[in-house]
Amino acid sequence: xxxxxxxxxxxxxxxxxxxxHIWLDGSEGTFLGYGRVVLLERIREFxxxxxxxxxMELSYRRAWVLIDSMNRQAPKPFVVTAAGGKGGGGxxxxxxxxxxIKLFWKFHDDFQKFLEREEQNLGF
Amino acid sequence: xxxxxxxxxxxxxxxxxxxxHIWLDGSEGTFLGYGRVVLLERIREFxxxxxxxxxMELSYRRAWVLIDSMNRQAPKPFVVTAAGGKGGGGxxxxxxxxxxIKLFWKFHDDFQKFLEREEQNLGF
Numbered sequence: 190x191x192x193x194x195x196x197x198x199x200x201x202x203x204x205x206x207x208x209x210h211i212w213l214d215g216s217e218g219t220f221l222g223y224g225r226v227v228l229l230e231r232i233r234e235f236x237x238x239x240x241x242x243x244x245m246e247l248s249y250r251r252a253w254v255l256i257d258s259m260n261r262q263a264p265k266p267f268v269v270t271a272a273g274g275k276g277g278g279g280x281x282x283x284x285x286x287x288x289x290i291k292l293f294w295k296f297h298d299d300f301q302k303f304l305e306r307e308e309q310n311l312g313f
Numbered sequence: 314x315x316x317x318x319x320x321x322x323x324x325x326x327x328x329x330x331x332x333x334h335i336w337l338d339g340s341e342g343t344f345l346g347y348g349r350v351v352l353l354e355r356i357r358e359f360x361x362x363x364x365x366x367x368x369m370e371l372s373y374r375r376a377w378v379l380i381d382s383m384n385r386q387a388p389k390p391f392v393v394t395a396a397g398g399k400g401g402g403g404x405x406x407x408x409x410x411x412x413x414i415k416l417f418w419k420f421h422d423d424f425q426k427f428l429e430r431e432e433q434n435l436g437f
Contacts, residue, residue, distance in 0.1 A: 208335065215328065264437070303423075303424070313388070313411075
């Protein structure tokens with residue numbers, strides 16, 4: 190069995206780690222942030238505001254306020270409730286909502302890369 | 314007198330504004346953020362923790378906790394208290410503290426530029 194070798198080059202521990210968080214503001218203040226984007230994803234998953242809210246330990250009322258805030262500030266609503274019919278309607282994330290999810294995670298990924306670059310160049 | 318001309322190209326209002334905030338973590342959690350950096354700047358300005366704290370509506374105790382947290386996590390202390398002598402000592406920001414202030418505002422400036430770029434490329 191091979192013995193575990195110790196590296197001769199000492200790994201430089203970072204003295205400081207770059208952290209942060211991001212969100213999008215709209216005409217009324219917060220428009221899109223981590224919580225709202227996850228809520229959209231859960232609505233897509235469950236097709237129901239009640240189930241989406243429950244999965245995030247949010248009240249239905251709170252989830253509704255967040256959805257309403259996004260829908261009012263978006264160019265087109267992110268979440269719609271389909272009318273009854275066979276199978277009984279349900280709640281849907283629109284194409285505009287899907288685009289919002291995609292754009293937000295792109296912003297998040299770019300931000301993580303920005304933080305990594307900053308950390309490497311920090312000079313501490 | 315020349316009449317004010319109306320631009321024919323309609324200025325595109327951004328639908329969403331990229332926002333965020335940043336800080337540095339150290340070995341014990343938060344190491345450097347906006348409040349801590351401004352506190353360092355005020356100590357440099359007033360040469361006194363009491364005056365610096367008062368100017369920020371912080372208690373002396375709270376300011377001291379923040380300074381102690383920075384000093385413990387920094388490679389070398391950011392704030393030192395000079396011994397009495399002629400003129401009676403006073404509190405100083407060290408060279409290491411000055412570097413921390415500079416590096417943090419550089420990180421902040423880079424972040425503002427990052428947010429502007431993201432906003433322009435957002436695609437909403």
